[in-house]
Amino acid sequence: MAHDNAHEHHANVDHTAMGIEKEHPTWSTYWKVALILTLITVVEVWIYYIPSFVASRGFVPTLLILSAVKFATVVLFYMHLRYDHRLFRAVFTGPLIIAMTTIVALLFLFGHLRIGAGAAG
């Protein structure tokens, strides 16, 4: 099997020098991840076309959670952040947290979000 070769190959790799803390995924894992990403995208678009759900309070949080899961899946598996050195994780997640905090802070500042009132139009 092709992905067995991948196992064989990674067994000969100097993990410390590469910044790899765990084995990288195999080809079959990459295909499974692609399937999961596709399914989540289908669910996202599907709920967009359900008027009763769009009008409900759960619509935006559901989309945000699904999007976050897709984001994390790509970063962890395709970008190998789950497997690579923790310094790479720190260099990425630090600015990401600053970026997300900035977005939320600006939305509060410009009145799109209010404490206790949820999302405003």
Next chain:
Amino acid sequence: MSHAAALSGVQDDPHGEHPATSTGLDNKKLAIWAFIGSECMLFASLISTYLIYKGRSVVGPYPHEACNPPNCAVPLKAILNIPVTSASTFVLLMSSLAMVLALAAVENADQPMPDGFGPRMLRSSKLWLWMTAVLGVTFLGFQAYEFTSFVHEGLTIRTNLFGSSFFTLTGFHGAHVTAGVLWLLTLLAIDYRRGLKPKDAINVDLAALYWHFVDVVWIAIFTLVYLIK
């Protein structure tokens, strides 16, 4: 030089071009992660600008609502085309799969070629690099179609706040995809010239990290701009 050392670029380089680093990690890989971190903040500024201006356009067309006179000269439907954008999102997600398969093919280039069409296909770095580039160009084609149709429907970067923030955000993303495609084409040129070997895996890895980042930015844009009304 071992495969791993070649990937990291930190050990026993016979030409002495890559001295050991203080972290023990490859500087280029650390640099691309730092660059991606800075790009997060760039796109955060563009996304927050879009969200702040959302729903504050005085005149149409609007993203999710119909526009009727006097806000529009003629009645207009909601301008965002979700089916087309869903297709382009799927294309970009599949390009990430092709990219990670290209990297795996380069990493395993020194292994004996397996039997069978499927396993041999998985070991072709040229195939997966081409696939990634073609899917990237397809995504750009979808974007060109979308931009053109918006202009025909009366939405330009100067029409309203939605147009300004939308074209700036998605235009910046499209420029990043274009840069990624050019990067992939340079890798393909090297592959055709002398073949990509495991020692080149670090360079393919850098391109892959950039490409996947462009993908995750689109994941955020697709939800925040297109799906949330």
